Amino acid sequence: MSDHAPTGVDPYTPSAARLYDFYLGGKDNYAADRDAGTQLLQRIPELRSTAHANRYFLRRVVRHLATEAGVRQFLDIGSGLPTQDNVHQVAQRHNPGARVVYVDNDPIVLAHAHALLADDPSTTAVANADLRDPAGIIAHPESQRMIDFTQPVAVLMIAVLHFLTDDDAPNDVVAALREELCPGSYIAISHLENETSPERAAFMEQVYARSSATLQGRSHAEIHRLFTGLKLVEPGVVPISEWRRDPTEPYWPPEQAWGDGGLARVTSLPPTPIRG
Numbered sequence: 604m605s606d607h608a609p610t611g612v613d614p615y616t617p618s619a620a621r622l623y624d625f626y627l628g629g630k631d632n633y634a635a636d637r638d639a640g641t642q643l644l645q646r647i648p649e650l651r652s653t654a655h656a657n658r659y660f661l662r663r664v665v666r667h668l669a670t671e672a673g674v675r676q677f678l679d680i681g682s683g684l685p686t687q688d689n690v691h692q693v694a695q696r697h698n699p700g701a702r703v704v705y706v707d708n709d710p711i712v713l714a715h716a717h718a719l720l721a722d723d724p725s726t727t728a729v730a731n732a733d734l735r736d737p738a739g740i741i742a743h744p745e746s747q748r749m750i751d752f753t754q755p756v757a758v759l760m761i762a763v764l765h766f767l768t769d770d771d772a773p774n775d776v777v778a779a780l781r782e783e784l785c786p787g788s789y790i791a792i793s794h795l796e797n798e799t800s801p802e803r804a805a806f807m808e809q810v811y812a813r814s815s816a817t818l819q820g821r822s823h824a825e826i827h828r829l830f831t832g833l834k835l836v837e838p839g840v841v842p843i844s845e846w847r848r849d850p851t852e853p854y855w856p857p858e859q860a861w862g863d864g865g866l867a868r869v870t871s872l873p874p875t876p877i878r879g
């Protein structure tokens with residue numbers, strides 16, 4: 604992409620969404636993103652496999668939700684730039700009536716998402732909202748238009764909660780969203796872990812401090828605690844590559860895919876105790 608940017612888009616500050624697009628080999632990035640991304644990949648080549656493994660995790664989660672769980676409504680928060688197998692495409696492949704609201708706070712994502720994802724306004728919509736304001740996401744006119752919150756909804760927070768610092772209280776954000784969901788709804792999370800290589804994870808945080816979004820990796824135990832109050836679906840919170848692994852897909856071991864992920868059901872029954 605040339606440095607000519609749509610209104611509201613700053614091409615000179617690396618953006619979390621465009622860096623991720625760069626790791627995935629996409630073209631929706633500017634020189635500033637490529638410079639920061641190249642610096643990161645030189646030191647942490649695992650970022651590329653982590654991004655790909657995360658996309659496969661997302662696909663497996665959505666496939667499970669649309670088939671075995673029978674979910675027809677999705678709220679994809681921190682949806683990122685459109686790429687291959689976007690959530691509505693995966694969901695509708697298995698459940699043609701599935702509806703998806705894509706939520707992000709990055710102007711470049713919103714510009715591209717409006718153009719590419721919202722081509723059928725009866726089944727897909729795009730909302731400009733921030734995960735740090737969960738009530739604002741639920742109250743957004745597009746969420747209200749598309750989603751019936753008296754019926755099960757799958758809330759996806761895939762590779763986005765690590766853009767909330769501890770001051771943003773990510774556990775409270777997840778809990779606030781959970782409160783809005785009826786039993787039978789689901790919450791899916793994947794999150795960058797910082798234990799495989801603490802030193803290189805710290806380097807990543809330094810580079811992202813100059814980007815549009817602050818990054819904070821977390822320990823396995825901290826990621827596990829994000830699911831407090833929810834009933835985990837088997838196999839629980841595990842490395843993203845290991846979650847319901849599909850032998851037909853590419854595989855990266857956890858040391859090449861630095862993320863943990865899980866899917867949990869909202870239930871009125873006592874939740875699964877969280878260890879760690």
Ligand SMILES: C[S@@+](CC[C@H](N)C(=O)[O-])C[C@H]1O[C@@H](n2cnc3c(N)ncnc32)[C@H](O)[C@@H]1O
Nearest residue numbers: 620623681682683707708709733734761762766
């Ligand atoms: C790494 S991408 C993940 C994209 C997609 N969920 C996936 O896993 O393939 C993170 C996305 O979260 C968005 N994001 C970061 N902080 C956010 C916030 N506070 N509210 C909403 N979106 C946010 C970024 O703009 C970016 O598009």
